[in-house]
Amino acid sequence: MRTQVGIVGAGPAGLLLSHILHLNGIESVIVESRSREEIEKTIRAGVLEQSTVDLMTEIGAGERMKREGFVHGGFELRFGGRGHRIDLQDLTNGRKITVYPQHEVLKDLIALRLRTGGQVHFEAKATGIDGLSSDQPVIRFTTKDGETRELSCDFVAGCDGGYGTSRAAIPEHLVRRDYFRVYPFGWFGILAKAPPSSEELIYAHHERGFALISTRSPDVQRMYFQCDPADNIDNWSDDRIWNELQTRVGGDGFELKTGAIFQKGIIPLRSFVCEPMQHGRLFLAGDAAHSVPPTGAKGLNLAAADVHVLARALTSYYSSRSTELLDAYSPTALRRVWRAQHFSWWMTSMLHRFHEGTEFDLKRQLAELELVASSRAAATTLAENYVGLPLA
Numbered sequence: 001m002r003t004q005v006g007i008v009g010a011g012p013a014g015l016l017l018s019h020i021l022h023l024n025g026i027e028s029v030i031v032e033s034r035s036r037e038e039i040e041k042t043i044r045a046g047v048l049e050q051s052t053v054d055l056m057t058e059i060g061a062g063e064r065m066k067r068e069g070f071v072h073g074g075f076e077l078r079f080g081g082r083g084h085r086i087d088l089q090d091l092t093n094g095r096k097i098t099v100y101p102q103h104e105v106l107k108d109l110i111a112l113r114l115r116t117g118g119q120v121h122f123e124a125k126a127t128g129i130d131g132l133s134s135d136q137p138v139i140r141f142t143t144k145d146g147e148t149r150e151l152s153c154d155f156v157a158g159c160d161g162g163y164g165t166s167r168a169a170i171p172e173h174l175v176r177r178d179y180f181r182v183y184p185f186g187w188f189g190i191l192a193k194a195p196p197s198s199e200e201l202i203y204a205h206h207e208r209g210f211a212l213i214s215t216r217s218p219d220v221q222r223m224y225f226q227c228d229p230a231d232n233i234d235n236w237s238d239d240r241i242w243n244e245l246q247t248r249v250g251g252d253g254f255e256l257k258t259g260a261i262f263q264k265g266i267i268p269l270r271s272f273v274c275e276p277m278q279h280g281r282l283f284l285a286g287d288a289a290h291s292v293p294p295t296g297a298k299g300l301n302l303a304a305a306d307v308h309v310l311a312r313a314l315t316s317y318y319s320s321r322s323t324e325l326l327d328a329y330s331p332t333a334l335r336r337v338w339r340a341q342h343f344s345w346w347m348t349s350m351l352h353r354f355h356e357g358t359e360f361d362l363k364r365q366l367a368e369l370e371l372v373a374s375s376r377a378a379a380t381t382l383a384e385n386y387v388g389l390p391l392a
């Protein structure tokens with residue numbers, strides 16, 4: 001089997017890349033270990049930056065997002081028992097975010113890719129990538145029927161997430177360096193059948209820990225609260241969850257609207273970057289190269305930004321045979337990655353309680369939140385990063 005760009009992984013990065021390449025007349029094949037159903041039902045975060053929305057729209061994948069997504073012009077920071085609105089639109093010349101969950105983005109991209117003749121091999125496990133320093137690298141994979149196949153290509157895009165095989169094809173220490181930080185807490189996430197408690201998202205700081213109130217639809221709400229990453233969902237009855245959330249977001253009479261909780265899960269928080277994001281003919285994009293803690297919702301948006309840079313570089317190569325943009329891919333993508341790393345770490349540190357945190361740290365966090373809530377300059381820094389930097 002042969003193609004121009006072999007893509008490992010049908011997550012947001014792989015699907016977006018495949019479709020943008022298609023629009024530019026470049027052929028690709030995607031090899032994905034999970035089934036289509038599994039991808040489409042995995043629950044993930046849900047905030048799209050303005051530039052991700054623009055990119056989806058531009059490539060013809062924005063129709064349902066426009067119809068069903070919720071556009072928010074601001075969000076609320078709650079601390080010290082009070083809410084403070086961050087007016088994103090006003091602070092960023094009209095930029096906004098859209099609440100539209102990642103698995104809906106994936107459904108739209110998979111449908112679009114298949115409708116436009118895309119080749120996606122589901123339940124096909126990549127077992128190795130060879131020949132990265134030649135001009136015909138090969139992706140070896142096993143199909144769902146257990147057959148061994150080889151996909152030879154001009155370039156390999158490693159879009160297979162944090163636990164995929166692509167990153168391992170870049171020799172550690174010799175070439176690749178990993179930078180990471182593990183946080184001493186996780187997020188307990190729920191989906192509940194309930195009406196929205198607020199028109200906009202709420203990011204809450206409380207001495208018992210962080211909480212986030214988000215939404216999915218007029219009758220399904222998504223909420224999270226900081227927890228011990230080693231905790232077990234069975235320790236949390238619905239009552240205990242609602243009490244904890246209410247305590248963390250309450251204060252000035254604000255009451256959460258509760259309802260039946262139908263999904264519970266604990267996610268760990270970590271910051272991770274691998275450098276470089278390229279080795280020979282392999283280019284990593286999205287979670288294969290980096291992950292951010294979810295505070296600030298940068299994960300999916302960062303994947304889209306990588307793909308924007310990579311697709312442009314590949315398109316330039318096929319039209320001119322110049323490798324200039326491909327050679328610049330890793331440093332170009334990493335600049336945005338580290339900006340997003342800083343922002344996600346900052347939001348996380350400002351809003352969460354750390355085990356080792358002292359009373360001093362608590363007061364310092366409150367002073368920092370006060371600064372963001374009262375200084376237009378500080379709020380602008382937050383807002384610009386939250387709505388997302390323009391694409392490079």
Ligand code: DHB
Pocket residue numbers: 044045046047201212214215222294295296297
């Ligand atoms: C959601 C997730 C986030 O990490 C965030 O910062 C905002 C919203 C969500 O799942 O809705």
